[in-house]
Structures are given as structure tokens and as C-alpha cells.
Amino acid sequence: DAGVTQSPTHLIKTRGQQVTLRCSPKSGHDTVSWYQQALGQGPQFIFQYYEEEERQRGNFPDRFSGHQFPNYSSELNVNALLLGDSALYLCASSLVGAPYGYTFGSGTRLTVV
Amino acid sequence: AQKITQTQPGMFVQEKEAVTLDCTYDTSDQSYGLFWYKQPSSGEMIFLIYQGSYDEQNATEGRYSLNFQKARKSANLVISASQLGDSAMYFCAMREYGGSNYKLTFGKGTLLTVNP
Numbered sequence: 001d002a003g004v005t006q007s008p009t010h011l012i013k014t015r016g017q018q019v020t021l022r023c024s025p026k027s028g029h030d031t032v033s034w035y036q037q038a039l040g041q042g043p044q045f046i047f048q049y050y051e052e053e054e055r056q057r058g059n060f061p062d063r064f065s066g067h068q069f070p071n072y073s074s075e076l077n078v079n080a081l082l083l084g085d086s087a088l089y090l091c092a093s094s095l096v097g098a099p100y101g102y103t104f105g106s107g108t109r110l111t112v113v
Numbered sequence: 114a115q116k117i118t119q120t121q122p123g124m125f126v127q128e129k130e131a132v133t134l135d136c137t138y139d140t141s142d143q144s145y146g147l148f149w150y151k152q153p154s155s156g157e158m159i160f161l162i163y164q165g166s167y168d169e170q171n172a173t174e175g176r177y178s179l180n181f182q183k184a185r186k187s188a189n190l191v192i193s194a195s196q197l198g199d200s201a202m203y204f205c206a207m208r209e210y211g212g213s214n215y216k217l218t219f220g221k222g223t224l225l226t227v228n229p
Contacts, residue, residue: 033216042221090158102160
């Protein structure tokens with residue numbers, strides 16, 4: 001049973017560029033959340049998608065946007081990259097209505113130079 | 114607003130001994146859940162244990178147990194019989210179930226090192 005799959009695993013981008021990160025949820029899950037984890041910090045909630053809609057958003061600028069597809073997979077897009085966007089981006093999937101049972105992927109490590 | 118505090122940046126333990134990782138939380142909700150995750154150097158967040166605010170018994174999962182003290186707003190993780198493979202970052206997290214909240218709020222983590 002495949003868990004959460006994220007791609008790519010590593011990425012290097014230049015300031016000002018745009019990036020797209022991808023996430024395939026665990027089989028049977030219908031909700032996808034994205035987190036940003038800066039070096040030495042705990043993950044910070046970016047947003048959650050359910051039924052192809054953004055259901056909740058954390059304290060992140062509009063440069064961060066997302067999408068969920070009918071097969072429940074999701075993309076995180078970041079525009080106008082800043083050096084401070086360098087982080088590990090984690091995707092977590094879950095089943096709506098379940099109070100817990102979040103499954104995380106291994107993340108995409110983004111470096112902005 | 115929900116908040117998680119982990120005051121131990123690093124902890125050391127000898128193999129086969131028990132260790133307690135501290136976590137305190139702040140919330141005004143009556144209904145919430147507390148989570149512990151392990152993050153090895155690979156980056157994946159591995160779920161360890163969950164405690165609901167209305168659960169009367171402390172949660173246990175194998176070698177992991179959660180010492181839940183609601184009045185003190187603490188949810189410490191106890192790892193018994195530590196193994197070398199337990200060396201990793203450990204994060205405490207919380208979700209409030211009131212309103213339209215679906216996010217997990219994490220602490221800054223504790224780096225556990227198990228010595229042979």
C-alpha cells in the first residue's frame with residue numbers, strides 16, 4: 001500500500017523563479033495538506049485542499065498557491081521565489097472526518113539561490 | 114491560538130534506557146488532539162502516537178506512551194527501552210477540533226540521540 005509520494009525530492013531554483021511541487025496522497029485518502037519546514041524548525045501549515053477547494057490557509061503570502069485534482073493529488077506552486085523560501089516542503093494526506101491519521105511524505109527539499 | 118512548546122532542543126539517552134520528551138500546549142478549545150511524530154534524517158514525518166483531549170487513559174503504542182496531564186496542559190512522550198534507531202528529531206503537534214480548523218500546529222522539536 002503506497003504511502004504519500006512527493007516529487008521531486010530535491011530542487012534548486014533561482015530567486016524570482018516559480019516552482020511546482022507535486023503530491024500523491026495515500027490510497028483511500030481524499031484530503032491533502034502542505035507544510036513548510038525551515039531548517040531547525042517545526043513544520044508550518046500552508047494550506048489544505050479537499051474536494052478540489054482550498055479549505056484552510058495558514059499565514060503564507062499569495063505567492064503560495066495550490067491545486068487539487070479529481071484523483072486527489074495536489075500541487076503546490078510558489079511564485080517569485082525568495083531566499084527565505086528555501087525549506088523542506090511536506091505533504092500530508094488524510095481522510096475527511098477522521099480526527100487523526102495524517103500520513104506524511106518524505107518531502108521536497110527546495111533550495112533557492 | 115494553539116501553541117506547542119518543546120523546551121528540550123536535544124536529549125541524550127543510553128541504549129535500552131527510557132527517555133521522556135517534554136511537550137506543553139496552549140489552547141482554549143475543549144476538543145483537541147495531540148500527536149507525536151518522529152522525523153529521521155530522510156525527512157519523512159512518522160506518526161508515533163495520538164491522544165484525544167477526552168481520552169481518559171494515556172495512549173500507548175508499543176514502546177511509546179504519552180503521559181497526558183490535562184490540567185497542566187502537558188503531553189510528554191515516553192520511549193521505553195531506547196534503541197539506536199530511535200535517534201531522530203521528535204515533534205509534538207496539536208489539532209484543535211473546534212470551528213473550521215484542520216491544521217496541525219507543531220513545536221520546534223527535540224533531537225534525540227541514543228548512545229550505544
